[in-house]
Amino acid sequence: MGAKGRVLLVDDEAMVRDATQQWLSMAGFEVEAFSQAQGRWHGCSRGSTASW
DSSP, X not given: OOOSOEEEEEOSOHHHHHHHHHHHHHTTOEEEXXXXXXXXXXXXXXXXXXXO
């Protein structure tokens, strides 16, 4: 069974980012986490197959 969906997670607080990433992963989502949003939105439009 594949991932439920893809999540781009951005939070500048490492503890919040890590806990949220772990929770989402355990819930079945593919998660890519970053501390800054700059430059991360390109290619993340709905249905995009571009890599993060």
